[in-house]
Amino acid sequence: MRPSSEAELADAVAGSMRPLLVRGGGTRTLGHAVGEVLETGGISGVELYEPGALTLVVRAGTPLAEVEGVLAGERQRLAFEPPDLRGILGREGVSTIGGVVAANASGPRRVQAGAARDAALGVRFVDGTGTMVRNGGRVMKNVTGYDLVKLMAGSRGVLGVMTEVSLKVQAMPEAEATLVVEGLDDPAGLACLRAALGSPFDVSGAARHSGRSLIRVEGMAGSVAYRVRRLIALVGGEVSLVEGESSAALWRAVRDVVPLQGRPGEVWRVVTLPTAAAEVVARIGGEALWDWGGGLIWLLAEPGRGAEVVAAVAGRGHATLVRGQGGPVFPPEAPEVAALAAGIRAKFDPRGILNRGMMG
Template identity: 65%
Template sequence: MRPADEAELSEAIRTAAGPLSVRGGGTRGVFGPGAVLETGGLSGVRLYEPEALTLVCGAGTRLAEIEALLAGERQRLAFEVPDLRSVLGREGVSTIGGVAAANASGPRRVQAGACRDAMLGVRFVDGAGTVVKNGGRVMKNVTGYDLVKLMAGSAGVLGVLSEVSLKVQARPEAEATLLAEGLGDAAALAVLRRALGLPYDISGAACRAGAALIRVEGMAGSVRYRLGELQRMIPAPWQVVEGEASTALWRAVRDISDFADETGALWRLSVVPGEAEVVPAALRAAGIAHRALWDWGGGLLWLSCAEGHGATIRAALAGRGHATRLRGAETAPAYEPQAPEVVALQAGLKARFDPRGILNPGGLC
């Protein structure tokens, strides 16, 4: 099914006789069993006001179309959407509804926040076929429940997005990255934590193959000053990478392209930055070969290893964060097991928004 508008989407869900597997552009695969419900027909920019930094578009609008439109006004989506097709073995094209449903957020999250922080409003159809609207076109909107944040990252299990309103951002005049290679993971992560504690508005902090990467963006003079201060306050063998070369470095971090040609399991871990090495250390102690890439100053860990080590990963992570398996088959569940209180809350939300349990069964709720 591929509804052409919100009314058709509502009718398709209302009259569904069984489970529906909701799909945007197909870049992250299809959840669970059931008839495929594609949102690509719900496309088109409904409103774009560059001077107000506001964009409203159908959920099926292609991300590439949105980025091209914004680039024409020297603007961008602040949350730097990852493209994980190469590491997940997917094809398709990314849509803004899929981005919002996954809360897909890249390296700039340490400065600008996640996708959900840029979402001003949503329209969606719940599991009963009811059209729901929440939020608006400005940030100061505090009426009622914040369903905008609820829908961000809900992966289509509570409702199918039909329209998304977003705050956009002006493109900076300059970008540069401080790169220090050969530090080793522990030293590089310590450098990132130190840098993020300084008042220099860092927009990226990653550890890749034992190297520390720190990105600064803004007016050219400000970028030069902040780079100088960071180098002065954090001794390291720094190289300055500017312009497109800097952009390419962060594209590789954003898309975890280091893992593109690998097979086996791929894990996404949210951790306490001060304990970013706990899981890799446990894998080393167990003799389990792996590769790691840290983003968000150590708070996000991408981990590539052979299948079958989920129990080891989760045991090492216990009480420190949570892990999601994005690729690979094994007995460990893909999502982090939740506390009974959280399970009850999720079940309550599912019952309220999808009483028949037909939207993406087997997903987060």
């Protein structure tokens, strides 16, 4: 099914007698959901764009590339830097903005600007009964009552099918530069990233791979130059500087997990305490791409290491199997959390037809 309007979508959900597999572009779907495919790509287009107010309202099926193109025309961008996971997942297709928000897909700049859910101002969606729900608005404001905008971001379609999202956007910086720090082992290299993030120099990216620690700063040219000098003095080690488009290319590779693409093995997305990042990888083994100062680990590991991965992050994070066979994709929930989640799903999708099995 591919409805072309919100009304058609609501009718399709209300009248469905079988499970529905909600799909935007199919470029970042995880889990084991089953059902008749319900595509959102027919509900597309920019509803409202106010560059002066840094506000964008767009239908959920709109391709991400189209959204980014519209913003680039006004030298603006999505601050949360959504990753393109087609390479790491071996997928084709076109990513949609609704899929981005549903997955809470957020890249390296999350350490500075927050996640996709932090940029979401409002949302419209059809719940599992076919009822149209609207929450939030087109400007940032204090939330009274239940914040469905934040709830929907990261819900992966199990609570409702998004039809429209309102987002705050960000002006593109005048300049960017990346410090490349070499000559440090992993514990020291990660400590270097944490020191940079803990400094007052407004770091917008902190990642590590193949023995190199990367630290990004963005903004007005004079400010970037000043912060680069201060950070070089802070981190020490062997430091080189990459600027402009060359810097941007480094961070696209981090964002899209390029170093781990097209290689055999399982890929895990591990979120943990930055101070535990080196120990977690040493315990599991494999090759790591660290982002968020070590708080996010993309790990290429041998197949069948699921038990070791879960044990390594127990009590200090969680792990998602992004690419691999067998076992659960998402981490197990504590009983009280599982009960709360089940209660919320029962309210929004009492028949249990939306992305059944997605989070299991």
